[in-house]
Amino acid sequence: MVTDKSDKTPMYRYIMNDIKRKIENGELKAHDPLPTQIDLAKAYHTSEITSRRALSDLVQEGIVYRIRGKGSFIQETGASDSPKPIRTIFFVHQLSDIGAFNHPFFTDMFDGLKSVCEKNGIAFHIWDIGEHYVLPPDPYAGIVLLTTKDSFDQSHLGLWQQEKRRIVTVHFYYPHLGIPYVIVDNLTGGYLATQHLLSLGHRRIGVILTGSSILELNQEFSLRLQGYRLALSQRQIPFDAELVAIMSGENEQAGMGSAGFRQLMALSDPPTAIFATSDLKAIGALNAAMEMGVQVPEEVSVMGYDDVQISGYAYPPLSTINQNTFKMGERAAQILLFELADGENRLLKDEIVPYLVARQSTGPVRGADRPE
Structure with missing residues (x-):
């Protein structure tokens, strides 16, 4: 041509x-x-x-x-009355501690968003709405919204819908408002972690969670616990509350994993494997094992969750679950660009499946309970 x-x-x-x-x-x-x-x-x-x-x-x-x-x-007909095309996608947040964005949950998601944007000639930026909930000035921008579980004022979502803002939420979701969302399947993540340990012959598996009690866990840890229980039930292994260590704290810390490991290993019948529901807790468990003279994975296997960069350099390298948030970022951008082209608010959802990263901190159980 x-x-x-x-x-x-x-x-x-x-x-x-x-x-x-x-x-x-x-x-x-x-x-x-x-x-x-x-x-x-x-x-x-x-x-x-x-x-x-x-x-x-x-x-x-x-x-x-x-x-x-x-x-x-x-298309069958043109659309002269259709909204203007998205030229920019913003990741919109209200986090006071932007240092959290160094976590692979966010960095991988940003990479996924950026990948789709670059392929389609779309600009990508991060935007802090602050305490006054100020959105980017471009009314036609695509918005990937991360809310906070406690302090976010949901009334603003309704106002933004009235303004016909193009919004997809990630991590947290509001299906009653009809806002599209993309989340990570934490139940499957907990299941995959536990199933990995079961496949190695472990039957007595401890779990370290973060919360005030087993009834007061946040959404992520509650779903990971459900996945743990589902994997056990499929092997006809009864749930034993004694094997659940609940650590209190606002942020994940290695010390929580250390304390949880010591609590579980002090049982009269200690577990042969431990699933720590974050890599930081798992690394704390590895530290405690070293201090106690417990060999990992020969005497006890340790499983993490998150696949933070340091987990691959732990000793021994930590088996973990990668949340696959690159895919979450991709899907959020794709929904904005290609599945909400009519500018209407429609409830679309996508649940991203995490995947297992098996390393050297998990191994076959000793004794009679060998892998099947």
Whole structure:
């Protein structure tokens, strides 16, 4: 294709206008396929970033629709009244301690968001709404919202919906408001951790949780405990409350894992494996084991959760659960860009499955209870 572009119109906009012209004069009809972004880039002598941007904006304007794995197609009707396309996605938060963003839960999620944004020519930024709940000034921006479990004023969500803000929440969710959300499946995470230990022949498995009591756990730890119990029940192993160590504290600390490990190992019939529901607690458990002269994994296996970078350098390297938040970031951006193109609030949800990272802190149980 020869392009005749003599004005200062951005190339992605030129491609969009050319496709609209072809629709108007009948060259392209409803449900006709469009070239791939690679083929478009070649046809218009431009980059793939530019062709991705053109296709993404056409989707946002309701002129093109996408079918995953098949391509892009012309909509039945144009959408001149459709909202403007998303040009920027903001990760919006209200955290006072932004140092928490160094945790892989966030860094991996940011990478997933950025990956989708870069592929579609979309800018990505982080935005703090502060105590006055001030959203980014661009009313057409996509918003990936992280609320806080206690202090967030939900009334603002209703106001933002009235303003037709394009919002997807992550980690916390409000299905009664019809806001799309993406979360990590913590129940499956707890199940995978426990199942890994069961597969190694362990039957007496302790668990270290954070909370005030077994009835006062936050959503994440409660679901991880449910996954632990589900894995045990599938092997007909009764739940034993004696094997549950509850550590109080606002933030995860290695000392909590150390205290929990000592509590469990002091039982008359101690566990042969321990599932600490965060890597920091698991590393504390490893420290306590070393101080007590308990060999890991020969005498007791230790399992973590989070896959923080230091877990791979622990001694021995820590088996853990990666929450797969890169995928969570990807899905949040994809929902904003491709599944809410009509600008309406619709309840969509996606639950991301974490995965096991097996290292040297877990091993077969000693004695008769060998892996099946």
